[in-house]
Amino acid sequence: MDIIIINERKNKTLNLIVNWSIVLLMFIMIIAILVFFVSGIINFTRTRIDYQRVHQLSRENTIVKGEIEYMESEISKLQNLIESLNKNDTLLKYFSGLAPIDTVVKKHQIELIIQDTTEPNYELSNTLDELLLRVERQYASNKQILEYINKKENLKNSIPSIAPVNGWYIRGFGYYPDPFTNTVRMHEGLDIAAPIGTPIIAPADGIVKAINNTKHLGILIEIKHNQDFSTIYGHCQNPRVRPGQEVKRGDTIAYVGITGKTTGPHLHYEIRISGIPVNPLGYIIIRRASNE
Template identity: 40%
Template sequence: MFKNYQLVIFRDHHGAYRKLRFRGWLFALMLVALAGLVAGNISLVKYYYNYKQMEHERSEWETQVQDQNAQLLSLSEKIKTLETDLTRIRGFDAKLRQMVNLDQEPRDVAPGGEAKDFDKKYLPLYRQEMLTRKLHQFLAELGNTAALERVRQQELLALLDAAGSRLATMPTTWPVAGWIVSPFGERTAPFTGKKEFNKGLDIAAPIGTPVTAPGTGLVTFAGETEDGGFGLVIDHQGGLTTAYSHLRDVTVAKGQTVSRGQIIGHVGDSGQTHGPHLHYETRLGGAPVNPMRYILE
């Protein structure tokens, strides 16, 4: 193998040629270098192929992670929306129950006695697996709560079916479109500056704004009040009455039955008043109660 070698190269068809002599060890070294070069190229090709494959897999993984994150965020928004709707339904249920004396006070609407604030409890979780577990747990709790609320709603619907006429008489709607300038409860009197108890709601609105009956009832008073203004009183049965003051006029008469939504007068500034508004009272057994107890917002 380490003998001398000759490489003959013929240059043309006239028989010209050239001889190249190689020592054996140099020829062997060239073969080894050639083999190493081929092996290196093969290794580089395999490495390049593996790199491209890993890059493709990484790109697919990043896309999958982005899709999962987008799905999780979308799911969290849906859950928050569902939770808000469920809370509103429970509040509506509680107010109806209070109105028909099924429960004395509105129930705590938070399941398990504690608020389920999704933003504070679940969104700050940084590990995807933990977030997924929390989402499934929250959905399970929400499903159980929704099932319980369906049972409660069925119970309430059965009760309301039996007392449908009673609910129709309750003052559950706003008597006028406006804004509350003085709520029910303690306040500073606008004329004397002293502390006093506001027995109803003062709802500001432009003069001439229609005032409607918030529920079916019998008009027991319609006319001029003691302070020189115009007002009326409606009896809604069961000791529940509503009163309206500072009206510009009254469009119904004493002894007349009115239905919910019927116009009974218009906003004015008659009597002792600091501007056009409706003074709206709700009384139960003669005692003033907050009208917001009956208004279904």
């Protein structure tokens, strides 16, 4: 192909002869160079992105490994704590008289094994679930012991076990001649002589059931201690409690008086189990009254 270039100012013509094969070769080379540079840029970009991803994953992996190590350390501490609690639980149940921990359950609790973290398919969540289950079992067991101890403590505090007044035993539980009729009658309590105004205390925890002014026992106070035990106090004066009031062992409920039919100031004290009178002397463990 011929190319003619005309210069009008100088009235000259320039003839160029262009070979098509050379033009095609140059075009191909230009395209190849462009493809090379574009490929280089793309590869560089991909390499940079891959490096960033690898770096990020490496950082995340380091963080995850640290968290796993920390969790495993905490799990180990929890296991040691639970094992210690299990031993204490067994001792408490033994001394409180409760049934021992079921052998299968105890074995299942003690034989918790953490899987090796070097294995790629270990499941830490299973260990945490197992620990949670053990904690729940231990909590239930300790709660059972606590409820039992509280129940025993409440039961102990609700059984009359001390003399309600300081004084002298003048008439016991059983058949005695009535000082007013001279006939033998059942005396359903214990008479304790004391000066007028001597404090009368509750011998156990309970709730004041009633306060009445009766013909024979005068001002009478009844305390309900639990489902079985109740106590009655006769010939009182100046009650310090009211019906429905909760009282604790040792609380002053009234004072010794001479209300009702009586030959002198004293307290008539009864203990009833399911409504049946029993001998109060059998329940006075701490003896405040005196025979002297």
